[in-house]
Amino acid sequence: MNAASATVSVDGLGTGEARPVGRDAVREALIRATTELIVERGMSMSVREIAARAGVNHGLVHTYFGSKDALMSAAFDEINARAAAERDADGFPPIDLAFRYDAELAKALARVMLDGDRDPFSSHPITTAWRDALAASRPDLDDGEVVARVMIASALGPGWALFADHLARILDLDDDRRRTVDARAADVVSEIGGIPHHA
Numbered sequence: 406m407n408a409a410s411a412t413v414s415v416d417g418l419g420t421g422e423a424r425p426v427g428r429d430a431v432r433e434a435l436i437r438a439t440t441e442l443i444v445e446r447g448m449s450m451s452v453r454e455i456a457a458r459a460g461v462n463h464g465l466v467h468t469y470f471g472s473k474d475a476l477m478s479a480a481f482d483e484i485n486a487r488a489a490a491e492r493d494a495d496g497f498p499p500i501d502l503a504f505r506y507d508a509e510l511a512k513a514l515a516r517v518m519l520d521g522d523r524d525p526f527s528s529h530p531i532t533t534a535w536r537d538a539l540a541a542s543r544p545d546l547d548d549g550e551v552v553a554r555v556m557i558a559s560a561l562g563p564g565w566a567l568f569a570d571h572l573a574r575i576l577d578l579d580d581d582r583r584r585t586v587d588a589r590a591a592d593v594v595s596e597i598g599g600i601p602h603h604a
Contacts, residue, residue, distance in 0.1 A: 424460040432469050432479075434459040439480035444509055447516035448477065448525075481525040484513055489530040496538035497600045498531050500591045503566035511563035532559060539599040558598030565590045 425434040438458035442450045452473050456463035470476040488510045491499050503511040517525050532555060540551045569590070573583050595602060 428469065431459070431461050431465055434461060435466060435469065435476055436480050436483050439476055440484060440509065440513070443477070443480060443484075443516060444507075444512040447520040449520070477525065481513070484510055485526050485528065485530065489534075492531065492534055493601070495542065495601075496534035497598075498535055498562075500562075500595050500600050500602070502531070503562040508563075508566040511566040514563060515567055535559075535598065535600075543599055554597050554599060558594045558600070561590070561594050561597070565594070 425431045435455060438455050439450070442455060442458060452466045453463045455473070455476065456466060466473060466476055470479060487506060488498070488502060491502055491505060493499070499505070513525075536551055536555045539555060540546070540548070543551070546554070565587075569583075569587065573586070578586065594600065
């Protein structure tokens with residue numbers, strides 16, 4: 406068994422849940438717990454809540470990350486890295502990126518923006534690569550049009566991921582009609598953002 410990613414079955418609380426053991430496993434558990442809490446409720450969380458969710462002692466947040474802010478930055482970097490890994494070879498995101506990983510990216514962004522917090526991401530590889538890919542594939546578009554298209558499509562994708570279920574319930578869409586509307590939404594994002602349908 407690799408000590409860096411091992412877990413033990415005894416948590417001292419009688420629940421039998423596995424607890425992370427070793428540096429890598431603890432770091433991964435803390436980042437995963439922080440990501441889950443960000444998606445659920447934004448930036449409002451304590452070190453103790455994060456540690457409890459991760460199944461570790463709260464002192465390990467400071468041991469492995471130095472501060473709660475550094476841990477939250479690591480969680481946002483992980484969300485960003487997962488999403489960025491989905492880009493195609495040209496740099497385009499997949500049309501359904503906002504829905505992947507249980508809409509993690511869309512939910513995290515929405516929570517943070519609604520809380521009025523600063524931009525939590527240290528970089529924006531998805532948006533910048535998308536802008537560059539669109540500019541390369543559509544030389545007929547000037548820089549302003551490229552940026553406008555990426556901005557609009559970037560807002561539509563996560564917006565659809567966040568609100569489509571709610572709107573489908575209100576409008577009483579059955580599964581077939583919902584699939585049709587979802588396909589149309591994907592076509593709009595693809596058309597505006599210049600995303601090839603293979604992406």
